[in-house]
Amino acid sequence: MSEPALAAQATPGSGASGQADPIGARRTFAIIAHPDAGKTTLTEKLLLFGGAIHLAGAVKARGENRRARSDWLKIEQQRGISVSTSVMNFEYDGWTFNLLDTPGHEDFSEDTYRTLTAVDSAVMVLDAAKGIETQTRKLFEVCRLRDMPIITFINKMDRESRDPFSLMDEIASTLALDCVPANWPIGMGMDFKGCYDLFNKRLLLTGKENRNLEPEVIILEKGLDDPRAAELLSAEQRAKLREDIELIEAACPPFDLEAYRQGHLTPVYFGTALKNFGVDELLKGLGLFAPPPRPQPSEKRMVEPTEKAVAGFVFKVQANMDKNHRDRVAFLRLCSGHFKRGMKLKQVRSGKPITVSNPTLFFARDRSLADEAWPGDIIGIPNHGTLRVGDTLTEAEDLRFTGIPNFAPEILRRVRLSDPMKAKHLQRALEDLAEEGVTQVFRPRIGADWIVGLVGPLQLDVLAARLGEEYNLQVGFEAAPYETARWIDAEDRHDLEQFIEQNRGAMADDRDGAPVYLARNAWELSYTEKKWDKIRFHATRERS
Known part of the structure; x- marks a missing residue:
């Protein structure tokens, strides 16, 4: 099935400001991975392709640009690890994304577990040379408990890697997930030439690299039948690719949107985040296939995102994001209603009203004032110890969201x-x-x-x-x-x-x-x- 046909199944909102369906246009997802699988680098590149940042390779840049935007704590910058969940809000191609970059190190898994209660889907990043590692399996089990849809990104194809079929088999057998490749790598390591887009029958080949800009991607719309394919790929590479495609079509089930959204099937993307290859396709796949905001469980009932009354829960509190003011910001996942700045919401635990005067949207440590927000959005509420993890804020009914x-x-x-x-x-x-x-x-x-x-x-x-x-x-x-x-x-x-x-x-x-x-x-x-x-x-x- 082609990507346009799959897009028709997905029925995304028209996105951006003034969209016809602001709830349908939201995609709130977490990135989960074992340490060193390239999660933070992938986060950077998703922001690059989403237009949220303008310098690719910031992780490897010099001076102030050296730090990843999502790793803003001093110890994260010193050690090159993520120890705290970061939230980044950006728009791309009509969709509004809320990206939560979670800690990869197992010592901070509790923060990751709670973050997964606030998202509707996840991207699982695997190192192409290592496959599924211990922490990946633990995080996947948390996703499985919540029937969370997962898109898999197999990273570092520009390095020596395991056989792609072996990686697919491992995902299927270890995680009990049906695997459907969205694209297929051509070579690996120094011989990595790009990918074949299985959904649209196109060739996406690596072109000239530019250190600080998006690399050139050569797109051959007619795939292997394109006359330029013979110029850019050797006869051996073309023969191997044809053989792989035949095997995939015979062995893999067709992509089923409903099976993916129920957590039974994962589309698999191959690429290299460091060299920006495959990231754009992954981002488009998230927009087309990942679910819009899902109903959230409370003690009384499921809360639907289309309900008019505003309701949400605090899944994280971050102290000292602005160390000059010793602030504390509560991260609120909005579950229903159309939130507007200045609203009065009831803190269910205390029964007291809270006027949300300065809500913020996040871009890691940076913030911007949020005049409005919709279900799926993550907003920050500055407070001085009033709000705690697990708190519910509502406009009307007394609810208590569960699972935190x-x-x-x-x-x-x-x-x-x-x-x-x-x-x-x-x-x-x-x-x-x-x-x-x-x-x-x-x-x-x-x-x-x-x-x-x-x-x-x-x-x-x-x-x-x-x-x-x-x-x-x-x-x-x-x-x-x-x-x-x-x-x-x-x-x-x-x-x-x-x-x-x-x-x-x-x-x-x-x-x-x-x-x-x-x-x-x-x-x-x-x-x-x-x-x-x-x-x-x-x-x-x-x-x-």
Whole structure:
């Protein structure tokens, strides 16, 4: 089936300002990948083709241009890794895209998990030489739980790579997804010549490269039947391509838009983000095939994007995006209604109204005032600790969106200040950063030392760096006498109070005041769970 025919299935909105269907024109997606698969580079190039930036190769440029636009924290720039989700809003070819670049490192997977609650689809980036790696598989499982549509981009075809058929087989067998190639690579590494567009029967070949501009792409609309094909490709390359196409047509199912949107099928694009090849086709595929804003689950019912009343949920809070003002910005995924600046929305948790006077649209760290927003858009709401991850804001009905979790930490450490006189300053700083949802903070009921809970060791380095950079606090970490933590509750309040009283030395409160049991090791946790069978121990806690 050709791309125009597939586009007719997709029925996108007319896009841009003044579009006939502003909801249908929205595409809100995350990019997920194992570290070093090229995720941040792909993000840069999607922004380039979307017209949002004007310098390709900014990741490799010099000076201020060296940093990726999505990696704006100082530690991200120093280490060349993404440790915080960035949001970028841009328009392209009639569609409005909300791109969320997630952390690739597994130590920051909790931020990624919550980000995936705020998107309607995902792009899975694979390194052509490595295929599916551990973190890719974990992130995919989160997508599978939400039946999230996934487009696959196999990156780095300009380097020595695995056989494309082997990569397709691995995706199909490991992830239980039907694979339909949207294009097919011609060669690899130094011999990479471009791709054959399977949807439109065209040849897209590499032309002259330009370091700071889009490279030349030679488009042969008649594919292998084009007279120029013999000039640009060897007889061996043409014969291999014909053989591959025949095998694909015999072995792969046809592209089915509904199967993709239900999370059962993935279109696969081959390319090289570093050299800007295949990125444009991927962006067009996102516009044509990715779903518009989907219904969102709440405790009472599914909330449809076409409902008139405004409703949305906070999936992330970022402290100190503007370090000069010590600001905190809540990232709100709009789920329904037509939001307008200055609206009063009810914070369901507190029951209090909030006037949203200065909502912002994001471009990583940069922001612009948002006069209006539609379902699928991510808007920033500046606040001073009023909004937390998991909060719901509504215009009318009291709703509580579900599925935004806290995870039990795998590392617990005591925080030691170099200057004990700054204890209150440390408390404020830890609470600020805990609001972001990445670091968890526990206050033991006995003792004065704060305990931080984290998923991975790299988070300790990031926490120390941010406390020093953003709060001028020099801290160290000491091993706590605990290995893991569990939130606790019980059907009978008396049983809960009795447990807390008899285990006071192992009890703490999280930043919301919820009771937490701290276990010295897995054996102690198992023993306590069996001994106190009326107490429920939770490795995750729904954000309230």
